[in-house]
Amino acid sequence: MHALANPARFLRLARPVTTWLLLIGLVLAVAGMAAGLTLTPPDYLQGETVRILYIHVPSAWLGMAGWLGIAAASLSQLVWRHPLAAVGGRAVAPAGATFAAVCLVTGSIWGRPTWGTWWEWDGRLTSMLVLFFLYLGYIALASAERERGGEGRIAAIYGLVGAVNLPIIHYSVLWWRTLHQGESIGLTGSTIDNSILWPLPLTMIGFTCLFGAAVLMRMRAELAEAKVEARMRRMGAA
Amino acid sequence: MNPWPFVIGAYLVAIVLTATLLVWSFTSMRRAEAAADSIRRK
Numbered sequence: 712m713h714a715l716a717n718p719a720r721f722l723r724l725a726r727p728v729t730t731w732l733l734l735i736g737l738v739l740a741v742a743g744m745a746a747g748l749t750l751t752p753p754d755y756l757q758g759e760t761v762r763i764l765y766i767h768v769p770s771a772w773l774g775m776a777g778w779l780g781i782a783a784a785s786l787s788q789l790v791w792r793h794p795l796a797a798v799g800g801r802a803v804a805p806a807g808a809t810f811a812a813v814c815l816v817t818g819s820i821w822g823r824p825t826w827g828t829w830w831e832w833d834g835r836l837t838s839m840l841v842l843f844f845l846y847l848g849y850i851a852l853a854s855a856e857r858e859r860g861g862e863g864r865i866a867a868i869y870g871l872v873g874a875v876n877l878p879i880i881h882y883s884v885l886w887w888r889t890l891h892q893g894e895s896i897g898l899t900g901s902t903i904d905n906s907i908l909w910p911l912p913l914t915m916i917g918f919t920c921l922f923g924a925a926v927l928m929r930m931r932a933e934l935a936e937a938k939v940e941a942r943m944r945r946m947g948a949a
Numbered sequence: 950m951n952p953w954p955f956v957i958g959a960y961l962v963a964i965v966l967t968a969t970l971l972v973w974s975f976t977s978m979r980r981a982e983a984a985a986d987s988i989r990r991k
Contacts, residue, residue: 733971740967744960759952766963809970817959824955921967928974935981942988
């Protein structure tokens with residue numbers, strides 16, 4: 712982590728990695744979605760609607776992983792004062808908010824034919840909606856702090872406190888009665904048959920690479936903007 | 950109930966939102982890096 716504290720060193724690494732993440736992400740995400748739409752059999756209970764799995768699960772994972780990234784960046788900023796931590800946190804937020812929104816909308820679309828309703832105020836859906844609003848709050852707070860020339864400490868504290876919502880999302884299907892199904896994919900295995908499951912790793916890795924590419928592009932944009940601002944200040948002072 | 954409109958709708962939402970995120974990130978990066986390059990050359 713500290714090896715990347717130098718922005719010039721970080722940019723030397725980020726430029727080729729961005730391109731590779733974009734290319735690999737596009738290939739895997741398109742292949743996984745095409746396979747999920749055409750090559751897998753319908754589920755015995757849910758029928759064709761099970762195909763929404765291949766986009767809903769990666770977006771749920773990335774919505775939550777994004778906030779985990781914000782929490783890690785916040786901790787790194789508050790404890791070690793890592794110079795790129797605030798930039799990283801601000802770069803993760805739009806990508807995390809986008810995938811949290813994709814998760815909410817695709818889940819709602821999946822719910823209508825499966826549960827008979829677009830929305831239910833139960834633990835899993837509500838805590839995911841709270842995560843989306845937390846992202847919007849973080850984006851507003853971090854950009855306001857940056858405009859005022861702050862170090863981003865308030866946004867970092869908010870990022871750490873918001874992480875409390877992550878275990879609530881994860882365990883909501885166990886803690887409360889909910890329409891949402893329980894955990895079907897764990898670290899040790901899955902209750903989903905392999906004939907349906909196999910395209911999921913493709914979309915999981917593909918969308919994760921695209922998420923990473925979006926974050927690196929936002930970080931590069933912020934670092935370039937900071938460079939322009941610093942040069943303008945020096946020119947104004949001269 | 951025909952499931953395909955729901956399936957296609959969900960995929961469209963995912964593709965459009967992801968593409969919007971990537972295009973916005975890419976254009977803002979290109980614009981910022983071009984501005985940084987031009988100011989460095991001055």
